[in-house]
Amino acid sequence: MQTKPGLWFVVLASFIASLLIGPAVSVGSFTARAQEASTLSCEPSGVPASPVPTTASTPNAVALRDGAIKVKVGYVTPVSIFAPLFVAKEKGYFAEQGLDVTLESIPTGSDLVALTATGEFDAGIGGVGPAFWNAMAGGLPLSVIAPGHAEGNPVATPLMISKSNCESGAIKSVEDLRGKKVSVNGPGATEYWLGQALGTAGMTLDDVDLQFLPFADAVAALQSGAIAGAMIGEPLATAAEQNGIGVRLLTDFPVQDVQPTEIYGNQSFLDKNPKSAAGLVTAYLKACREMASGGFDDPTDLAIIEQYTGIPADLVTQAVRPVYAVDGQINLAGLSKLQSFFRERDQLEYDTDLDPATFVDTQFVDAALQELGPA
Secondary structure (H helix, E strand, C coil): CCCCCCCHHHHHHCCCCCCCCCCCCCHHHHHHHHHHCCCCCCCCCCCCCCCCCCCCCCCCCCCCCCCCEEEEEEEECCCHHHHHHHHHHHCCHHHHCCEEEEEEEECCHHHHHHHHHCCCCCEEEEECCHHHHHHHHCCCCEEEEEECEECCCCCCCCEEEEHHHHHHCCCCCHHHHCCCEEEECCCCHHHHHHHHHHHCCCCCHHHCEEEECCHHHHHHHHHHCCCCEEECCCCHHHHHHHCCCEEEEECCCCCCCCCCEEEEEEHHHHHHCHHHHHHHHHHHHHHHHHHHCCHHHCHHHHHHHHHHHCCCHHHHHHCCCCEECCCCCCCHHHHHHHHHHHHHCCCCCCCCCCCHHHCECCHHHHHHHHHHCCC
């Protein structure tokens, strides 16, 4: 069973790794859209609520096969972006593959990388931030074996301001953040999102007073006026709207061509158990397809997510949903883009850029697609 989560908002406050695949898009097109946008609304703009039944069916238990292979999977903080992992466990998709999977949550991506490399976890799903890249450059025995999640449009990590600043007209556009305090949840991919958001107004990270605050703390700081803007991840973005604290200043900016989370495996486990690793990816992709085709409105799936994260089902279904690569494709170009950004931010401890293809192993996705068929 998974590690028991605490209160969902406290847990989310510790989420420091990454957040957020699709075709390449130009900043110019987003800039044009931003310029053509209508007057900023100070009312909630999230996904319309779907009715959530008060009862949910219990997944049919799938008995473990004799000789089921034990696999321990770590993940960074119990948040809803990892829903396919939880669904695959509770609906027996891992068991169907002859796997006895244990899920364990930990608070930071750097710990996940280290624990997977040392064999404490057979596989992990989390951000590919600076800690991941520095580990790969250091030769730690890890391979990326499947994609995690990405952003769609609207993005699931919008740029937000306080409702009071919206209603007063103090902040009407991204340009109004120039010189003001704006936060991200920590060094890494969310800095990239902020940079891309600012770029729609011809600005860079150097044009704001960058702050590092966990998402929950950033919501409180918006309310108190301590900061002017913040990148807020779902479902806290929707909760901030519902509570009359925050407003989405920008929900459309070019980050859809980047995958900030991936599944990576311990190399010894992968070498000794290739069939089990393929089964792990197969079950995960099966759950990804389920979540992408209505899972976030399914009462059973929502109950599973709430069980693992503590996030109320009605909030999960109203929040902007993450995007999953149902075809299993790992975005190498997006990985390189993140690496270049981290280098520009002086967050890498090595001099020569890595080729992501050297640590991405596609054999497990290939085996999964053989069983599941094309998306």
